[in-house]
Amino acid sequence: MLNQTPLTGLAHWARGDGLEIVLLVTGAVLLTRLVTWLREKITHRIDATARETDSLVRSEAAKHRHALAQVFTWAALVIIYCATAVAVAVRIGIPITSLVAPATVAAVALGFGAQRVVQDILAGFFIIAERQYGFGDLIRVSVPNSPQPATGTVEDVTLRVTSIRTADGELVITPNGQITQVTNLSRDWARAVVDVPVPTAMDVNQVSDALRVIGDQAYQEPDLRRLLLDPPAVMGVQSIDVDEFQVRLVARTLPGKQFDVGRIRRARIAAVFRNEGIHLPSDLEAAGPSGDS
Secondary structure, eight states, X not given: OOOOHHHHHHHHHIIIIIHHHHHHHHHHHHHHHHHHHHHHHHHHHHHXXXXXXXXXXXXXXXXXXXXXXXXXXXXXXXXXXXHHHHHHHHHHTOOTGGGHHHHHHHHHHHHHHTHHHHHHHXXXXXXXXXXXXXTTOEEEEEOTTOSSOEXXXXXXXXXXXXXXXXXXXXXXXXXXXXOXXXXXXXXXXXXXXXXXXXXXXXXXXXXXXXXXXXXXXXXXXXXXXXXXXXXXXXXXXXEEOSSEEEEEEEEEESTTOHHHHXXXXXHHHHHHHHHHTOOOOTTTTTTOOBOOO
């Protein structure tokens, strides 16, 4: 006759601790979905409010709230997973209290190996607390041993990593602790700078007058006027080479719009210079002047 004791014990455990484990895992899954849904609800509301204001750029408060929603979601999910893992371990029969000493040793060993993770989390905390940048900001990130900084729009910020989307569509994920310098290109205001290379045979006054006319016309156009904070100003000759000199045209723009303004102005400058008989260097004449920042 078969011994029914093990089967009876298993059935009793399944009705007790086993059922609790299932409920804990199910609750963790539901909580995860709830937290994710709340984050999407909050971020969608922030985006909808930003669109209703009819502003061309996000406010600093909206970007900060968006980043906080992402960070709180990440932290909540970590807490849910850790708490569920501990509760399941207790119900399986793993003695948590007796693991305190080994866990302390393991924590010390893990601390030495996870210094970079701790550094990333601390750096992420200060990034959020100091409002260095937020969701939707256009930033330039410098990383050690990288040939050149990565420039793009912030798509995600957590306590550990920052994800930015470059102009080529690449998603660059950088640990926060590895970021040595951040240049925020969309904070408060920006400056569009165009350095116009002109052959030395041309008259400096003629070139400067033509650039002033271009700047005044740009400031009078409604489409460009809403991007500009000040009328464009001619700063004069910035450098002189053997065969050319450079005249700089500068204008303050809305944050993150300096590149759009620079592209439009380069096209206008190239067209006006051709009509005025002012010749650009042959290697730049097709694309127009460059140098906005």
